[in-house]
Amino acid sequence: MTGAVPLVTGSVGSVGSVAPVSPVVAQVTAIEASLLAFVVFTALATAFARDVLAAVIVFGAYSLGMAALYTFYRAPDVALTEAAISAGVTTVLLLLTLAKTTRIDHETAFESVNLPAAGAAGFLFAGLLLTMGDIPAIGSPDAPVWSNPDVTQWYLTETYAQTHVENTVMAVLAAFRGFDTFGEAVVVFAGGIAALIVLHREVFA
Amino acid sequence: MSVVDATLVAGYTVGDFLLLAAAGFTVLAIGMLYRAVKGPTMQDRVLAVNVLGTNTVVILAILSAALSEPTFLDIALVYALLNFLMAIAISKFTVERGGVL
Amino acid sequence: MSDAVDDTDMTDTATNSGADAPTDAESDLPPHRAAARSGRLDSENRQGTPYTESQVIMPTVKVIAPFAFTFGLFITFHGSGSPGGGFQGGAIMAAVVFMIAFAFGIESTRDWLANTVVVALAVGGALAFAGIGLVPVALGGAFLQYDLLPIPILNPVKYGMEGVEVIGIAPIVAGVLMGLFFLLANGFSSDGGGFGNGSLDEDGSIDEGEPVDDDGSPEAGAADAGGDR
Incomplete structure (x- = not known):
């Protein structure tokens, strides 16, 4: 088994090495463009679907695209989380919630667009787009990850020596910032308690 | 090498x-959308x-092969197992309007 | 057009489940589980039309569930060597429980997966994580200082992290997700349950009057809320 150290260290490096060699890999590759188009289409369909059940189903499809995108960007831990949470959990919980409410039979398939709201949202979106210029390209050597190697490369090189764990992501999560992960776990726990309170229950099952 | x-x-x-x-499969997925x-x-x-x-x-399996990262197949496996859950959840929801849910 | 049929089924479900609640409350079950005890076995009563469990889904789930659960365990235990970890593995293991619940009925799943198990998973995971973190503190180190863990032979740093992932995070996530599933399957509490039942609930209309009043049909209030849209 190669383990996850080459998986992490080789990730950005392989992008940089492949890009100039292969003619297919331009600024945006075909797989990137199609996956991004898929994600954008599903996101828009989720936002505009009039039927709630259709929105839930299309949202499941959105997570499929996001997981493939994360996989392409060599973030397997994130992709795995996206797969497990959204395919396995979110859709099911949303469907259960729908089963407890009523669903209106709509004539039209899509929401009508409220122009002032769309204008406000578009304004915010344009403002966010302005910051895109400052974000380094994927795999760019100018990215802070690479321009600041004393900090970031230290984790990739020293993780195995210090923790004897091959997956750097897990080492960072559980060891280097373990206290933060403890807080996250407690937040998940508190989320369950909060759901009990909101639904006026004393017991889960 | 490989x-x-x-x-x-x-x-x-x-x-x-x-x-x-x-990428071709993704375009097909957009069509299915x-x-x-x-x-x-x-x-x-x-069905969709x-x-x-x-x-x-x-797509995930092809990506795993193309990027020569065998561990990425785990994600494809998770989707293969959980997509079934999504399908039976929606179909059961459809059959009885949440009666079994 | 199918939606119209669905909506009539919905109202049947609401009224019948409300009617079933008192009979179930008289059985030997604890009162807080009364409103939801109208599950797979008496789903004919609720639906009016006989419903048999799917002959496709049940055997398929029987085949798939062990593999999916094993894969969740693999993701959890092998998180140090491949993508994954406690969070993802716990979510997959909870999803297996969802799968079983969909195939065999949520109420029958609720029967074998008691509330104690769900709560023990969540609370035990949180306590185990805190315990692993506090053992080095007791030994004079910092919180989660793995190298002080008293683990013989094995590397304490690696297996401390594994312990956090396997007996800490994964049970919390699995327990809380299963709990959310059963909670949402129950819906809003309508039988006077909720926190501080008993004496407080008898005269609980002081502060909890609104949710308690629509007794019997949890869907009634939800339907009103949905109709506003």
């Missing part, structure tokens, strides 16, 4: 063609989401 890095035609490696194939959004009946949507899930499993 098969994926072997040059096939005109500087394109096998990995490039695999990525191109994955029409049925998931439009689908007049819920059965259409169930099932096909989308299977499509994603194929």
